[in-house]
Amino acid sequence: MFKNIRNIEKILFGRGSYRMLKDIIEPNRNQNNGFFLFIVDHFFHPKNHHLSIPAEPEDAVVYIDVDPHEPTTEQVDHLRDEIKESKGIPAGVIGIGGGSILDIAKAVSLMFTNEGSSAQYQGLNLIKNPGVYHVGVPTISGTGAECSSTAVLTGPQKKLGIKCEWTVFDQVILDPELTATVPAEKWFYTGMDTYIHCIESEKGIMNNAFSRAFADEALKLCREVYLGASAGQTPENDDKLMVASLMGGMSLTYSEVGVCHALSYGLSKILGYRHGYANCVAFQHLNDFYPEGVSEFQQMLAKHKIRLPQHLSREWSESQIHAMAEVAYNLPHMWHHALGDDWKNQISVESVTALYKRL
Numbered sequence: 001m002f003k004n005i006r007n008i009e010k011i012l013f014g015r016g017s018y019r020m021l022k023d024i025i026e027p028n029r030n031q032n033n034g035f036f037l038f039i040v041d042h043f044f045h046p047k048n049h050h051l052s053i054p055a056e057p058e059d060a061v062v063y064i065d066v067d068p069h070e071p072t073t074e075q076v077d078h079l080r081d082e083i084k085e086s087k088g089i090p091a092g093v094i095g096i097g098g099g100s101i102l103d104i105a106k107a108v109s110l111m112f113t114n115e116g117s118s119a120q121y122q123g124l125n126l127i128k129n130p131g132v133y134h135v136g137v138p139t140i141s142g143t144g145a146e147c148s149s150t151a152v153l154t155g156p157q158k159k160l161g162i163k164c165e166w167t168v169f170d171q172v173i174l175d176p177e178l179t180a181t182v183p184a185e186k187w188f189y190t191g192m193d194t195y196i197h198c199i200e201s202e203k204g205i206m207n208n209a210f211s212r213a214f215a216d217e218a219l220k221l222c223r224e225v226y227l228g229a230s231a232g233q234t235p236e237n238d239d240k241l242m243v244a245s246l247m248g249g250m251s252l253t254y255s256e257v258g259v260c261h262a263l264s265y266g267l268s269k270i271l272g273y274r275h276g277y278a279n280c281v282a283f284q285h286l287n288d289f290y291p292e293g294v295s296e297f298q299q300m301l302a303k304h305k306i307r308l309p310q311h312l313s314r315e316w317s318e319s320q321i322h323a324m325a326e327v328a329y330n331l332p333h334m335w336h337h338a339l340g341d342d343w344k345n346q347i348s349v350e351s352v353t354a355l356y357k358r359l
Contacts, residue, residue: 005253006165008147011172013243015235018137018175022054025092025171028133033088035059039079039105041066041097041139051178053096060087066100069272073119073155076104080111080118089113092133098190099143099152099275102136106151106167109134118162119155127164136169139178141241142190142276144197144249146172152275159269159327174246176238187233188226188306189276191241192297194248195222196279199293200258201251204337211255218247226300258338259289262331263355266324271316284308285358289338313357325352 012020025036035058042065044051055061060083083090089112095105110131111118121127138146149168150161198215201207221244225237264278273281287294301308313321329352335343
């Protein structure tokens with residue numbers, strides 16, 4: 001299968017590069033109704049943080065609390081409608097935050113130019129029109145949302161991304177200084193999203209020289225950050241992890257995720273688990289699928305004194321487990337990548353239920 005991918009048009013990297021945001025977006029101000037929509041993680045609200053948002057009086061700045069729930073189609077639709085009714089269509093959308101904020105920014109930028117609910121566009125290449133100019137400024141590393149062609153949303157029926165070439169950001173600003181205040185556990189769980197991206201990318205049938213080159217380098221950086229002699233949250237490692245996140249996301253662009261991500265989607269959709277944490281909860285039990293990766297992951301857990309809960313499934317009802325299994329099973333692209341063309345002969349809702357009962 002060939003993929004004719006669209007990459008980020010421009011990438012700016014370096015400590016302090018965030019301060020260039022105002023100058024970067026200004027040439028686009030004359031588009032549409034001439035204002036920018038800034039979608040910012042509530043952590044950076046002026047009451048809590050000193051981060052300066054380069055907004056003009058005519059711009060809209062929306063602070064969003066993405067904890068404990070992940071982005072929803074309803075949330076995206078409501079934000080689009082509210083801004084469109086009050087101010088019109090923006091010249092551009094700027095997302096400043098973690099993966100959830102970046103996914104909201106990508107989705108909203110598309111929904112300004114496409115009618116109806118974002119739920120009807122969950123899937124591959126269902127978007128009809130290019131979105132407005134959009135910029136991503138990640139403030140945590142690991143999700144790969146800064147370079148992904150997918151905006152992952154939870155809808156009424158499923159957790160699935162809006163995926164097309166127009167989802168990709170036009171501009172990304174990678175400033176490791178913005179990640180300095182990330183809490184230790186969140187830093188670990190989100191960084192492990194990159195690690196698991198790369199393990200799953202390499203251990204499936206879609207893997208190739210292009211995806212492997214990015215995954216290999218991202219894994220090397222992850223090992224330095226989480227297992228090296230100077231492992232931990234340091235400025236140097238913040239730089240490395242931000243680059244690893246981008247490269248892990250690029251690996252997926254030409255490959256795919258696998259079993260762990262399928263299970264994590266069920267955990268997020270039904271139980272509301274945050275994505276990085278859900279990946280970690282599931283990955284520790286997938287030794288038969290990813291033995292080397294799980295073994296190394298266990299070393300990382302021990303190194304950083306992270307204790308993941310065990311026997312969670314004892315607390316879940318049969319109906320919850322079945323609902324999660326339905327969500328996970330209905331992600332055929334992930335199972336196909338992980339298990340091959342005959343994946344339907346190897347996996348079923350019942351066998352996915354058994355995987356959840358391991359947790």
